Amino acid sequence: MDQSSYSTTDSADTTNESPSQNKGGLSSFAVRAASGLIYAGLFIGCLYFGTIPTTIFVSAMSWLCCFEFFRMMRLDGKVANEFIGLMASILFPVASMFGSLWVTMLFAVLVLALGLWYVYSPRTRISDVAITAFGPLYTGFMMSAIVLLREQVYGPKGALLTIGVCASLWVSDSFAYIVGSRLGRHKMAPRISPKKSWEGFFGGIVGSMIIWGILWATKLYALNLPFAMLCGAVVSILGVFGDLIESRIKRGVGVKDSGNLIPGHGGMLDRSDSLIFGCITAYLLLVAGGVL
Numbered sequence: 001m002d003q004s005s006y007s008t009t010d011s012a013d014t015t016n017e018s019p020s021q022n023k024g025g026l027s028s029f030a031v032r033a034a035s036g037l038i039y040a041g042l043f044i045g046c047l048y049f050g051t052i053p054t055t056i057f058v059s060a061m062s063w064l065c066c067f068e069f070f071r072m073m074r075l076d077g078k079v080a081n082e083f084i085g086l087m088a089s090i091l092f093p094v095a096s097m098f099g100s101l102w103v104t105m106l107f108a109v110l111v112l113a114l115g116l117w118y119v120y121s122p123r124t125r126i127s128d129v130a131i132t133a134f135g136p137l138y139t140g141f142m143m144s145a146i147v148l149l150r151e152q153v154y155g156p157k158g159a160l161l162t163i164g165v166c167a168s169l170w171v172s173d174s175f176a177y178i179v180g181s182r183l184g185r186h187k188m189a190p191r192i193s194p195k196k197s198w199e200g201f202f203g204g205i206v207g208s209m210i211i212w213g214i215l216w217a218t219k220l221y222a223l224n225l226p227f228a229m230l231c232g233a234v235v236s237i238l239g240v241f242g243d244l245i246e247s248r249i250k251r252g253v254g255v256k257d258s259g260n261l262i263p264g265h266g267g268m269l270d271r272s273d274s275l276i277f278g279c280i281t282a283y284l285l286l287v288a289g290g291v292l
Helices: 019-048 051-075 082-098 100-120 126-152 156-183 198-217 225-253 268-288
Strands: 187-189 193-197
Touching (some): 019 156, 051 082, 082 100, 156 225
């Protein structure tokens, strides 16, 4: 999630803030915390109740993320076919629930639909076609990994594993904020996200590894400790890449947030950027490692 989670400590001295400023900061924090808890509660609840509620929630997330992406692209002069793109963003998580054949069929239908749109719409540019394809792939296809994670392990064990993967990314972001705000000195990507620091980056990896260590300690999965630590580190790193990619998109079109759906957090894409790459990385690692 794009925030000052890896921030360097070059902010202004806050010792002279007025009481009204402090109250405003506390109020903003309360709104952010409350909206974050509501989002996390809905997400975890759907994961707990099974694959179908999870698929519905992930499809809704994908639609919102894709919608916000297309809205940002309009600011850059790109005109996507939003009907095709948004439909695909919803259907990728649904298709993943039925297996790889359905996902492959959806890929084929998406390419065919975009090709026909390009052929029969002379004013359509190839850049518009590319943006229309990228939107649902970046959102719906990538976040389908959450459905795959939940589906692979039946019952509460599957819910706990999926929650653990998502929590490792959320905790990574929190650790990165804490470490970066206190110790951050060396900027990570100053042109893309100037408040991120390498110190926060490594702090985030530690946070993710702690959650994966807890998953290992449950003894519910075929995880050994070295592999769990590897998963924690790699998932955190890919989550950061997801954050930076969304930051680059926003910076390219000149916006601070992808939307304002979640008070204190911005849009759904802001809230999901690390999940987009982190969850699919976790799924592939767990499959490759024989855990799933």
